[in-house]
Amino acid sequence: MPPPAPGPLPAGRRIRAWVELLRVSALFSVPGDALAGAAALGVRPGRGTAYAVGASLCLYEAGMALNDWADREEDAVDRPHRPLPSGQIAPAAALGAAGLLTAAGLALASRAGRPALTAATALAGLVWAYDLRLKHTSAGPAAMAAARALDLVLGAAATRPALRRRTPGPAAPAPVARRGTAARAGLRVAAPAGALALHTYAVTAVSRHEAQGGSTLAPLGALAATSALGAVTARGALRKAGGTAALAPLLPVALYAGTTAVPLLHAALHPSPPLTQRAVGGGIRALIPLQAALAAHAGATGTGLALLGLAPLARGLARKVSAT
Incomplete structure (x- = not known):
């Protein structure tokens, strides 16, 4: 049965419906991808990084709108209160918003x-492929993990022109020097991109059960993965900088562990839809301290502390607008 045609809504309720559709509370988890990518190169964020953050925000919100458009029939059964099945937003409007x-x-x-642009194009293609085809397949979590990793790569790619301008002219021929620079940049970006991918894979695996609940293995697996990721990140911080210098990356690691562990444990012990959804929401918000830890570990302590400032904002808004 098609969703009912949306009737006239007060302006405030229309805005609220779009805020719910776009899951605005989850937006705070996005800027850190590009900033962590810039930090991985050892370069201060610049204009290109700002463009990457803007692009990431737009593509993330496109994915949210497209997700609800693709799942509108399923949501009519499992989540009839959502903006599309409840008739607050027309499906065509959601699809148009995704395209724009x-x-x-x-x-x-x-x-x-x-x-x-190359990285963003690949990311956009992956977003559309996930929402329209891959979400309900076994490749779904891997696709989401790759999208997060690509978002970090986008930030690094947008910041690389500044890196090239600052690099002295090498003695080797220019094409060889460019290949060497690209290879070094790729190695620097690989580890933080992999960390975001692992976290995203774990949270996405849990999210596949948030409507029905009933899964114990998914939150337990996510708890093991995120705990291992936190331990590896903390160990890397201690090895790179001893004493009080290690506190900058260790603080966000502690916040990351605290944000993920308790909700995932609750979801594993009592796999109901509400607790599973809470674990997924915590996993989304946990991206912020993880991004902060990755930036601080790369030496961008100021960026890491600035990202941590987004965490209470995300938590406060999540109480009013669900991130899932």
């Missing part, structure tokens, strides 16, 4: 240069 946001994201990425 995707175009805006690609336009912003293009302002940061061809490498950033």
